[in-house]
Amino acid sequence: MVTWLGVPPFPQAATEALADDQLRANLAHATGHIRRKRAAAVAEVPDWENLRERATAIKNQVLSNLDGYLEQLERAVSERGGIVHWARDAAEANEIVIRLTRAAGATEVVKVKSMATGEIELNEALAEAGITATETDLAELIVQLGQDRPSHILVPAIHRNRTEIRDIFRATMPGAATVSDEPTDLAEAARRHLRRKFLSTPVAVSGANFAVAETGSIVVVESEGNGRMCLTLPQTLITVMGIEKLLPSWDDLAVFLRLLPRSSTAERMNPYTSVWTGVTPGDGPQNFHLILLDNGRTATLADEVGRQALRCIRCSACLNVCPVYERTGGQAYGSVYPGPIGAILAPQLQGGHDKQIDSLPYASSLCGACFEVCPVRIDIPEVLTHLRAQAPKPVGESVSMKGLGWIMSSRRRYEAALRAGSLARHLGQRGINALPGAAGWTVSRDAPLPAPQSFRDWYRENRS
Numbered sequence: 001m002v003t004w005l006g007v008p009p010f011p012q013a014a015t016e017a018l019a020d021d022q023l024r025a026n027l028a029h030a031t032g033h034i035r036r037k038r039a040a041a042v043a044e045v046p047d048w049e050n051l052r053e054r055a056t057a058i059k060n061q062v063l064s065n066l067d068g069y070l071e072q073l074e075r076a077v078s079e080r081g082g083i084v085h086w087a088r089d090a091a092e093a094n095e096i097v098i099r100l101t102r103a104a105g106a107t108e109v110v111k112v113k114s115m116a117t118g119e120i121e122l123n124e125a126l127a128e129a130g131i132t133a134t135e136t137d138l139a140e141l142i143v144q145l146g147q148d149r150p151s152h153i154l155v156p157a158i159h160r161n162r163t164e165i166r167d168i169f170r171a172t173m174p175g176a177a178t179v180s181d182e183p184t185d186l187a188e189a190a191r192r193h194l195r196r197k198f199l200s201t202p203v204a205v206s207g208a209n210f211a212v213a214e215t216g217s218i219v220v221v222e223s224e225g226n227g228r229m230c231l232t233l234p235q236t237l238i239t240v241m242g243i244e245k246l247l248p249s250w251d252d253l254a255v256f257l258r259l260l261p262r263s264s265t266a267e268r269m270n271p272y273t274s275v276w277t278g279v280t281p282g283d284g285p286q287n288f289h290l291i292l293l294d295n296g297r298t299a300t301l302a303d304e305v306g307r308q309a310l311r312c313i314r315c316s317a318c319l320n321v322c323p324v325y326e327r328t329g330g331q332a333y334g335s336v337y338p339g340p341i342g343a344i345l346a347p348q349l350q351g352g353h354d355k356q357i358d359s360l361p362y363a364s365s366l367c368g369a370c371f372e373v374c375p376v377r378i379d380i381p382e383v384l385t386h387l388r389a390q391a392p393k394p395v396g397e398s399v400s401m402k403g404l405g406w407i408m409s410s411r412r413r414y415e416a417a418l419r420a421g422s423l424a425r426h427l428g429q430r431g432i433n434a435l436p437g438a439a440g441w442t443v444s445r446d447a448p449l450p451a452p453q454s455f456r457d458w459y460r461e462n463r464s
């Protein structure tokens, strides 16, 4: 599963979210701020469009030769003392993490913020196995302590304001019963809480932003330093990485290290970029395990239109410009992947059909703002319409579309339909907003009344 169990289809979830004024205010404030900062950071780079083109080409090359690069990565990691595991799905990946944690004699792990482990619901699987996972990214920690769900790729607690965060800390964090809602006090309380965990937990679990195939190096970028602590202090490090995160070389990595920070946090460079290659004796974790996760990626790769979603570097720029996301919040999408990228990636990774999954490609206005900001030029509107075409349709819609196809495939029939539309205008002054038997369409879509005379008829009269 990629989507959360029990979440209703998007229209229903969005309707509930729209009724939450506080949620909308928090989101509008936060995304507006990030959006303006990103635009300024991008405007500083004169060759931004070239960088986007280059990054797109690199990712396409990787996807076209994924098997070879994965084997190259496996060889390089193994030669440098790491152990590579292959996981077909979430269950296999979770089972490997549990087994490795137990083998290390641990009942606790610290975690670096990771979309892949959220996707496979690793924390829940660990809890079932009696292992406690502590999120160490501040926003992830807020979500975890509040027994909440994330609502943004980069800022999972974006739907919370500082008063709500204070209340969560007071209720759940040891030693934080009187903390104020000042951001510095909240950060200090979290820092003290996490410092104890960093120093006492023998196993860390991370994701990966990138992996360099030529050397077997894994890269994590972050802003708080919590990742650096997790990646260096514990004796055992387990990294769960989607198989699409590969880059061929360090030169390629340089392109993405310019694109990602400006697209995500609107920074010129990340405060922390951690890179490690296998195991270094006497320095850092002495056991390194890399779990290569498929979980629907191979099936996505087989789809010629949809595979571009695998270029995603999880920067979240598309979320911050999306008018639908800003009004509904991320939880309405029902997975760790909200917003425009979630509307395509979650159905692709999950595969199959159900009401919630099939509703996601419609969670978009198709305005194209997501495509314009995407650093790897994923044409999200194209994939959305592609997925919409694959979803099962109500019988009425299929019949009407077939009828329309029949009419529009013949000039004679099309012109007759135009005249009939024009006649309907004169008869009843009623447009498509009152189309009988199509309430699902006409309740939210309106169209102008047909013109008194079609362009074809006007052309015949005046120009032929």
Ligand code: SF4
Residues within 6 Å of the ligand: 263, 311, 312, 313, 314, 315, 316, 317, 318, 319, 341, 370, 373, 374, 375, 376, 377, 378
């Ligand atoms: S689809 Fe593009 S803009 Fe959206 S998160 Fe992925 S890389 Fe960023």
